[in-house]
Amino acid sequence: MNHQQPTQDLQAYLAGSWTVERTLLDRASGTRGTFTGVVRYSLNPDGGLDYREDGTMQWPTHSGPAFREYVLKPGADPASMDVFFPDGRPFHIMSFAAQGNRDEHWCDPDDYRVKYAWVGPDSFSFTWDVRGPAKDLLLESHLVRIDAGRQV
Secondary structure, eight states: OOOSOOOSOHHHHHOEEEEEEEEEEETTTTEEEEEEEEEEEEEOTTSSEEEEEEEEEEETTEEEEEEEEEEEEEOSSTTEEEEEOTTSOEEEEEEOSTTTSEEEEEETTEEEEEEEEEEETTEEEEEEEEESSSOEEEEEEEEEETTTTOOO
């Protein structure tokens, strides 16, 4: 277990490219799947980060290429960022701080709850727990910096 403190400058920590391994579980049916790919956090002209993940999803209804995009804006303090959908709708707050590493998003009719975990200077994870009448999912993602250990 790494006992170092998580980053105090989340934007600087995230900037760059990461591998992502995600497991997907539909608890209602027992269906399992995976997503493997690359996440890029790129500086954008608005002073935040653009998030883009590209990879391959294995799921009964879709096996093949998949991607997702978000926009991150500076949060209330440097240790957090506000996450938005590409169309500008607010999504959630991202942080590794002990009092701020969990958030939720209501997507009618389901409740999405996220928990972030700082693993180390070049690795972190997050878990989405989705519950409601339409979905009962657990999505667990683990990211590792592609150029881990490189001096910047």
